[in-house]
Amino acid sequence: MARSWYAVHTISGHEKKVSELLRRRADMMNLWNVDVFEIMIPTEKELVNRNGKRAERDRKVFPGYILVNMYLTDDSFKLVKGTSGVTGFVSSGSKPVPMEDYEVRRILTNLEQSQEVPKIAFNKTDIVRVVEGPFADYTGRIEEVNPDREKVKVMISIFGRDTAVELDFAHVQKE
Numbered sequence: 525m526a527r528s529w530y531a532v533h534t535i536s537g538h539e540k541k542v543s544e545l546l547r548r549r550a551d552m553m554n555l556w557n558v559d560v561f562e563i564m565i566p567t568e569k570e571l572v573n574r575n576g577k578r579a580e581r582d583r584k585v586f587p588g589y590i591l592v593n594m595y596l597t598d599d600s601f602k603l604v605k606g607t608s609g610v611t612g613f614v615s616s617g618s619k620p621v622p623m624e625d626y627e628v629r630r631i632l633t634n635l636e637q638s639q640e641v642p643k644i645a646f647n648k649t650d651i652v653r654v655v656e657g658p659f660a661d662y663t664g665r666i667e668e669v670n671p672d673r674e675k676v677k678v679m680i681s682i683f684g685r686d687t688a689v690e691l692d693f694a695h696v697q698k699e
Contacts, residue, residue, distance in 0.1 A: 527561065528622030529593050531614040532604055536588040539565045542609035543590050549607055559600040562593035566635055571674075572645070578694055585635075589614075591628075596620060645698070646676055652696040654678070659689055663699060 534542045543563045550556040566585040571578055594600050601620070604610055613620035646652065650666045664680035667688060674693045679686045 526622075527593065527595050529591050529628045530596070530604075530620050530622055531586075532590050532592050533611045533614065534588055534590055535609050535611065538609045539584060539588070539590050542607060545609065546590075546592070546604065546607045549603055553599070553603060555600060555603055559597050560592065560594040560603065564591040564593075566591065566631055568635065585631075591623070591631075596622070646693065646696070651699045652676070652678060653699050654680070654689075654691060654695060655697050656695040657691065659691070664689070 532542075543565055546560075547556065547563055550560040567582040568585055570581055570583040572581060592604065594604075605612070615621055646666055646669050648666055648669060651663060652666060653663045654660055659680055662680045662682075664678040666676050667679050668677035670676070675690050676693065676696060677688055677690050678696065680689050681687075
């Protein structure tokens, strides 16, 4: 019997709680490092702007799922299925289907190589208020969004004329 990775469906938002509970139950039943070896919640770093400040947070790559590395035995199957918050395995019929090796390698490689991904909270034509810099308290309409540089081009009315101003994501807020 081969050790494989299985995708386990959980209640969305409870992935961390389910993985901790599953780990504790496996310890109590003496199945940890015997039938169950690793539990993973794939996440990647994401940059978000909150109140004009940049913050980093973990974003779940597969919300509602955890990945479990285990031997599929009757005991390990009952352990996972009987854990509070687990709604089931990703399966074909009633039999859980192990993930392919190339899928697991690709997920692990992407997680290792993942960089901070800025969350784009702005769209063209959004009305924004400048919160920082020489144009603070002015409002304007976004003409262009550049997610790579984390900048927006905003049309601000200065002395009765529309003027294009390039600002950082952190310097503007949606109205």
